[in-house]
Amino acid sequence: MIGFLSDFGRENGYVGSMKAVAGSICEDRLIDISHKTKKHDVRRGAFILYNTYRFFPFKSVFVCVVDPGVGTERRGIAIETEEYVFVGPDNGLMFPAANDCGDYNVFELSNKEYMLEGVSETFDGRDVFAPIGAHIADGVEIEDLGPQIEEIKELNFGDWKFENGSLRGEIIFIDSFGNLVTNIPYNKVKNRLDFGDKISYKSEEIPFYRSYGCVDENNLVLTVGGHGNIEISANKGDAAKITGLKERDGFMLKIN
Amino acid sequence: MIGFLSDFGRENGYVGSMKAVAGSICEDRLIDISHKTKKHDVRRGAFILYNTYRFFPFKSVFVCVVDPGVGTERRGIAIETEEYVFVGPDNGLMFPAANDCGDYNVFELSNKEYMLEGVSETFDGRDVFAPIGAHIADGVEIEDLGPQIEEIKELNFGDWKFENGSLRGEIIFIDSFGNLVTNIPYNKVKNRLDFGDKISYKSEEIPFYRSYGCVDENNLVLTVGGHGNIEISANKGDAAKITGLKERDGFMLKIN
Amino acid sequence: MIGFLSDFGRENGYVGSMKAVAGSICEDRLIDISHKTKKHDVRRGAFILYNTYRFFPFKSVFVCVVDPGVGTERRGIAIETEEYVFVGPDNGLMFPAANDCGDYNVFELSNKEYMLEGVSETFDGRDVFAPIGAHIADGVEIEDLGPQIEEIKELNFGDWKFENGSLRGEIIFIDSFGNLVTNIPYNKVKNRLDFGDKISYKSEEIPFYRSYGCVDENNLVLTVGGHGNIEISANKGDAAKITGLKERDGFMLKIN
Numbered sequence: 001m002i003g004f005l006s007d008f009g010r011e012n013g014y015v016g017s018m019k020a021v022a023g024s025i026c027e028d029r030l031i032d033i034s035h036k037t038k039k040h041d042v043r044r045g046a047f048i049l050y051n052t053y054r055f056f057p058f059k060s061v062f063v064c065v066v067d068p069g070v071g072t073e074r075r076g077i078a079i080e081t082e083e084y085v086f087v088g089p090d091n092g093l094m095f096p097a098a099n100d101c102g103d104y105n106v107f108e109l110s111n112k113e114y115m116l117e118g119v120s121e122t123f124d125g126r127d128v129f130a131p132i133g134a135h136i137a138d139g140v141e142i143e144d145l146g147p148q149i150e151e152i153k154e155l156n157f158g159d160w161k162f163e164n165g166s167l168r169g170e171i172i173f174i175d176s177f178g179n180l181v182t183n184i185p186y187n188k189v190k191n192r193l194d195f196g197d198k199i200s201y202k203s204e205e206i207p208f209y210r211s212y213g214c215v216d217e218n219n220l221v222l223t224v225g226g227h228g229n230i231e232i233s234a235n236k237g238d239a240a241k242i243t244g245l246k247e248r249d250g251f252m253l254k255i256n
Numbered sequence: 257m258i259g260f261l262s263d264f265g266r267e268n269g270y271v272g273s274m275k276a277v278a279g280s281i282c283e284d285r286l287i288d289i290s291h292k293t294k295k296h297d298v299r300r301g302a303f304i305l306y307n308t309y310r311f312f313p314f315k316s317v318f319v320c321v322v323d324p325g326v327g328t329e330r331r332g333i334a335i336e337t338e339e340y341v342f343v344g345p346d347n348g349l350m351f352p353a354a355n356d357c358g359d360y361n362v363f364e365l366s367n368k369e370y371m372l373e374g375v376s377e378t379f380d381g382r383d384v385f386a387p388i389g390a391h392i393a394d395g396v397e398i399e400d401l402g403p404q405i406e407e408i409k410e411l412n413f414g415d416w417k418f419e420n421g422s423l424r425g426e427i428i429f430i431d432s433f434g435n436l437v438t439n440i441p442y443n444k445v446k447n448r449l450d451f452g453d454k455i456s457y458k459s460e461e462i463p464f465y466r467s468y469g470c471v472d473e474n475n476l477v478l479t480v481g482g483h484g485n486i487e488i489s490a491n492k493g494d495a496a497k498i499t500g501l502k503e504r505d506g507f508m509l510k511i512n
Numbered sequence: 513m514i515g516f517l518s519d520f521g522r523e524n525g526y527v528g529s530m531k532a533v534a535g536s537i538c539e540d541r542l543i544d545i546s547h548k549t550k551k552h553d554v555r556r557g558a559f560i561l562y563n564t565y566r567f568f569p570f571k572s573v574f575v576c577v578v579d580p581g582v583g584t585e586r587r588g589i590a591i592e593t594e595e596y597v598f599v600g601p602d603n604g605l606m607f608p609a610a611n612d613c614g615d616y617n618v619f620e621l622s623n624k625e626y627m628l629e630g631v632s633e634t635f636d637g638r639d640v641f642a643p644i645g646a647h648i649a650d651g652v653e654i655e656d657l658g659p660q661i662e663e664i665k666e667l668n669f670g671d672w673k674f675e676n677g678s679l680r681g682e683i684i685f686i687d688s689f690g691n692l693v694t695n696i697p698y699n700k701v702k703n704r705l706d707f708g709d710k711i712s713y714k715s716e717e718i719p720f721y722r723s724y725g726c727v728d729e730n731n732l733v734l735t736v737g738g739h740g741n742i743e744i745s746a747n748k749g750d751a752a753k754i755t756g757l758k759e760r761d762g763f764m765l766k767i768n
Contacts, residue, residue: 001280009687010266010522012687013545013560016546016567017563017564023513023543031286032266048269055277071723072723126738175265176265176267176295211328212324213326214328224377257536261528285542288522289525308529311638432521433551467582468583469580479583
């Protein structure tokens with residue numbers, strides 16, 4: 001299976017041409033993760049990839065293009081982990097997902113044999129990453145793509161900590177429902193939080209429940225999102241609008 | 257074939273992870289019906305499904321997730337009809353389509369064997385409906401999913417009637433072109449309406465024609481939409497904007 | 513492979529039903545080019561198709577539906593070139609792509625045997641173009657679709673010229689990044705332009721570089737886009753907003 005992630009949107013034919021290129025090379029299923037991650041926002045794209053890759057079958061390849069540095073000196077790379085291969089720019093986009101897999105090896109994409117002929121300067125997604133991803137899915141050895149390299153650009157989702165009865169963290173991601181996804185993995189704090197607990201955010205009390213429907217419509221609720229992180233939501237409402245919190249904002253939640 | 261319907265949008269990886277899960281289980285073609293049906297709007301989702309399912313080949317399975325009650329007591333169900341299986345929440349979403357197929361049997365989704373391990377509380381689409389839909393497509397017997405149940409949540413698209421030379425009905429759906437789809441099936445009124453007839457809506461006369469292009473640009477026209485219902489449209493224009501009508505608004509059309 | 517292009521958006525089930533119909537008929541891979549080309553804008557759709565088709569493998573079929581004249585006298589046609597077949601309305605939409613392939617033959621779609629039964633008046637995409645495209649992909653002879661015709665609607669992307677040291681052209685397309693794609697193919701002017709040259713647009717100097725990243729953030733830069741045309745862009749910024757240029761606007765670039 002090949003998963004595609006980009007910030008291309010669908011108003012153009014960019015995604016279609018990437019998938020046409022890949023589909024010309026290999027028979028694998030082509031699955032869109034998202035093409036509307038938010039233009040140029042590498043960190044947001046990284047979070048979506050990190051939260052999605054594990055649902056793909058082993059041996060899947062990911063073609064990832066949130067790439068504001070296309071055409072500059074930033075390298076194209078392939079990251080090989082035990083179960084997956086990630087292909088895209090060396091700007092941190094694929095780091096959290098690859099790192100989450102355990103050990104990895106990285107190769108610079110320099111062998112033009114597996115790229116489209118007449119590579120353009122501005123569309124590596126179509127000309128480099130899509131064909132190389134498809135060739136890997138088709139059995140090409142990753143060592144054939146170019147030299148192995150040691151250092152790649154790292155990216156993380158900010159710090160969080162538990163201190164004096166409070167959780168301090170950061171909003172990584174706001175989804176299309178307005179759910180505020182924090183950078184706090186539930187399994188790291190689960191001995192501190194029980195369902196039914198009340199948490200204070202600013203002057204407001206927010207209960208921690210299993211699901212949105214446990215509170216009245218438009219009321220805030222703390223839950224564990226589908227990605228496994230703590231999330232501030234509102235039942236059938238938009239928690240981002242209600243709280244005014246934006247991506248990358250910090251917050252403090254006091255456990256009562 | 258597996259058809260996917262949700263209100264997830266594509267800014268997240270939610271749809272991608274559902275399809276990755278399903279694609280890991282079965283070889284069937286994965287077709288997106290829509291993932292932008294309108295958040296939490298079960299009735300609108302139900303209409304889209306009802307108008308689309310019949311174009312899928314027999315034995316197709318539908319994974320349907322417009323599910324504002326996820327994580328509450330609402331059940332997950334599979335509805336088996338002679339030709340299709342619908343998998344999703346028991347909130348009426350799949351009722352009009354299933355009912356349109358004729359007889360059906362319903363099973364509650366309780367057998368965890370066919371769900372993802374470590375099911376989250378907030379993402380049944382990925383953890384329950386997608387894998388179960390794929391297992392059904394792959395040949396699992398529907399009786400193995402859980403107990404058969406008798407009653408499910410029904411949903412209809414409002415009443416309409418013909419009275420004193422007037423059609424009274426309701427707007428069910430406004431599509432991306434601004435076409436106003438009514439809840440009146442053309443084949444129920446076709447002995448009352450002939451192409452070329454004039455219909456009055458408020459103080460305006462609207463002709464009933466085969467197609468948009470029979471009137472001047474931006475003029476209103478009554479047609480039969482691709483779904484088979486009466487539709488108020490404007491040639492190359494937006495009938496919703498012109499009339500001010502919104503989804504669920506009632507209307508009266510006088511046949512002159 | 514079958515490529516789909518339309519202006520349907522994804523808020524409806526329209527695309528899903530087209531692909532379900534096609535997928536019921538043939539096993540080919542179904543690839544979305546774009547369904548958000550811009551409603552009723554045949555020229556913009558034509559440009560997206562023209563820039564994407566060549567990345568599909570030979571023998572691919574394209575189902576194209578930007579079709580404001582659906583239901584009127586405009587014909588449905590199939591255009592056969594040496595490598596590809598294009599199926600859609602005779603309104604110019606497919607002309608630039610087909611013409612770019614070299615010689616072509618055109619057939620009017622009149623044989624109802626390959627359409628859906630009970631064709632609606634308003635949804636040829638689902639009822640005519642999708643099934644016919646899939647039948648062609650499945651091996652049906654194009655001569656069986658209807659009579660060969662000689663004349664079809666042509667469409668071009670406007671004129672451009674080099675005169676007195678200036679390039680005069682037109683903006684054909686603004687992509688989702690705000691890149692301004694001109695109607696000037698780089699390979700027609702490459703003996704007049706060198707990377708590093710400065711070009712004047714109004715009172716502003718814009719450098720011609722290989723890629724966006726060669727200028728500072730939000731600065732304008734002239735590049736060769738992925739489609740091979742000259743493009744006015746801004747590094748990580750929106751050139752359309754910065755310049756105020758809109759699709760179909762003319763411009764003059766003075767080569768300094």
